[in-house]
Amino acid sequence: MSKKAVVAVGALGGTIAMSAVGTGAVKPELDAEDLVAAVPELTNIADIRAHSIANVASPAIVPSHVLDALAFARRAVDDGAVGVVLTHGTDTLEETAYFLDLLWDREEPLVVTGAMRSPNLPGADGPANLLSAVVAASSEEARGLGVLVVLDDTVHLARLVSKTHSTGVWTFRSPGWGPVGRIAERKLRLMLKPARMFDPLPVPSADPLHIPIVQSPWADDGMWVTAIASNNPRALVIEASGVGHLSEAAADACEQLMKDGLLVAMVTRTGSGTTLEHSYGYPGSEEDLIERGIIPGGFLTGRKLRVLLHVLLSSGADVDTIRNTVAGHGR
Ligand code: ASP
Numbered sequence: 001m002s003k004k005a006v007v008a009v010g011a012l013g014g015t016i017a018m019s020a021v022g023t024g025a026v027k028p029e030l031d032a033e034d035l036v037a038a039v040p041e042l043t044n045i046a047d048i049r050a051h052s053i054a055n056v057a058s059p060a061i062v063p064s065h066v067l068d069a070l071a072f073a074r075r076a077v078d079d080g081a082v083g084v085v086l087t088h089g090t091d092t093l094e095e096t097a098y099f100l101d102l103l104w105d106r107e108e109p110l111v112v113t114g115a116m117r118s119p120n121l122p123g124a125d126g127p128a129n130l131l132s133a134v135v136a137a138s139s140e141e142a143r144g145l146g147v148l149v150v151l152d153d154t155v156h157l158a159r160l161v162s163k164t165h166s167t168g169v170w171t172f173r174s175p176g177w178g179p180v181g182r183i184a185e186r187k188l189r190l191m192l193k194p195a196r197m198f199d200p201l202p203v204p205s206a207d208p209l210h211i212p213i214v215q216s217p218w219a220d221d222g223m224w225v226t227a228i229a230s231n232n233p234r235a236l237v238i239e240a241s242g243v244g245h246l247s248e249a250a251a252d253a254c255e256q257l258m259k260d261g262l263l264v265a266m267v268t269r270t271g272s273g274t275t276l277e278h279s280y281g282y283p284g285s286e287e288d289l290i291e292r293g294i295i296p297g298g299f300l301t302g303r304k305l306r307v308l309l310h311v312l313l314s315s316g317a318d319v320d321t322i323r324n325t326v327a328g329h330g331r
Contacts, residue, residue, distance in 0.1 A: 007046035007083050007137045008076030009036055009130070010069055012096075013056040014089025016115035016126035026118045028055040035087060038119065039127045045186065046138045049076065058089030063310070064206035066099045073100075073110050083109040083137030087130065090114040090163055090171065093149065097158035099307045101147035102329075105200040109142035112149050112158065116169045125152065125169045132183040139188040145180070146197065155181035157194060159329070162271070162301060176272035176299070198329060204314035211309055213302045215239040215269050216246050225253035229262065235309045236262060238294070239269035239302045243276035244286035251284040251292065258293045263319065265326060267297035267305050274299045274330070295323050298330025305330070 011017060011032035018026035032050035042048050053072055054065050073084040088096055097112040104110050113133035115126030133150040136142050147158035151172045160174035173179075181190040210233045214224055228236060236257065240246050244266050246254065254264050266289065268275055275296040276286050290296055297305040308329055312322045 004043075004045075004047040005082040005138055006049055006080055007085060007134050008049045008051065008073070008081040009085045009087070009134070010051050010053045010072045010076075011035055011087045012054045012061065012065060012069060012089075014058060014087060014093070014114045015118045016087050016113070016129070017055060018118045020118070020120050026120065028057060030119070031055060032087075035126070035130060039130050041131060042134055045131070045134050046082075048134070049081065053086075056089075058091030058093070061089070061092055061096060062206075062208055063099075063204070063314075066096050067203065067206050069096070070100055070103055070203070073104070074106065077106050077108045081108065083111065083139070083142065085130070085133040085137045086110070086112045088112055088114050090116060090151070094158070094161050094163055094172075095303055095307050097147050097149050097161065098304050099311065101158035102198075102201045102308065102311050103203055104147050107143045109137045109139065109145065110147045111137045111142070112147065113151055115151075116167065116171060128153070131186075135183050135186055136181075136188050139190075141188055141190045144197070145194065150183065153183040154179045155183065155188065155190070159194075159304070162303070201311050201325070202315040204311050207314060209234045209310050209314055211235045211237060211306050211313075213237040213239065213306050215302075216241060216250055220247040220250045222247060222250035222253040225250055225257060229257050229260070233262065234313050236264045237297075237302050237306045237309065238264065238266040240266045240275070240286075240289070241269055243268060243274070243279060244289060244296055245280065246284045246289060248283040251289055254289070254294060255292045263295070263309070263313075263322065264293070265295040265297055265305055265309060267300055267302045269302075271301070295326050296330070297326060300326070300330040
């Protein structure tokens with residue numbers, strides 16, 4: 001009898017692990033063993049080693065959960081796993097996946113999945129997502145691609161994926177780019193590979209950092225900028241309009257914050273595409289903002305840029321390193 005490859009499954013919680021209690025509303029209940037036991041077909045794909053890392057909903061996830069998941073995944077690979085799957089709530093899955101992607105220092109695939117429908121609902125997608133994630137994690141072709149997000153039989157790079165719909169099972173998309181592969185007949189069909197991979201960043205401390213993300217509104221008076229400063233943030237991420245534009249009032253207020261030592265970075269609030277650097281030249285334009293010191297996030301979303309800043313700041317990176325790293329990862 002041929003020995004199957006080992007895939008480790010680490011559970012963190014989310015809808016995939018929720019059961020109805022009392023009123024019928026669901027909350028995290030099921031552990032890693034339960035999730036694996038619900039999909040007997042997994043044993044045809046791999047020898048599964050299940051482990052519960054945490055059992056929380058997305059909003060409760062903090063950096064220490066991500067570092068625990070990283071340690072679990074590294075240990076699993078050191079013990080011989082060919083790949084690792086993490087289950088996670090979908091609401092903040094993209095941040096955890098990107099956080100791990102910045103740190104993952106192995107060739108073995110690290111795949112994050114979850115579910116939009118809890119196990120008690122008709123058409124629950126958790127079992128199918130777990131199966132597809134294990135297929136990807138055990139696939140030779142997925143090696144060296146960093147962290148992948150697999151739901152709805154669709155394979156995304158962690159660095160590009162976003163949750164784009166509050167209820168649809170197809171919610172995970174890579175806006176502006178698209179998925180890199182699909183799962184069909186229990187196989188990974190990889191279509192695309194990233195042109196660039198990044199060196200893993202130093203593992204940060206588990207301490208949370210206060211880094212607000214603010215979306216600049218229409219007719220922006222910039223009042224929010226000063227309000228935010230009163231809470232002593234470590235950095236500020238602005239979702240600016242278009243290719244990186246603010247009203248002059250908001251730009252002036254940001255300039256003052258930067259003079260006071262705050263790191264300010266921006267992305268486009270459109271949901272996809274990049275910030276530009278030299279296309280518009282009016283006060284509050286991207287060229288003006290960059291000139292004043294705001295770091296442009298390129299193709300990164302605000303959520304991704306915040307995670308990147310978190311990792312860099314909490315491992316003590318200086319401003320030049322931050323500027324260069326954001327430029328590289330956002331390009
Ligand atoms: N709706 C969420 C999920 O799909 C809940 C959460 O993220 O924890 O898992």
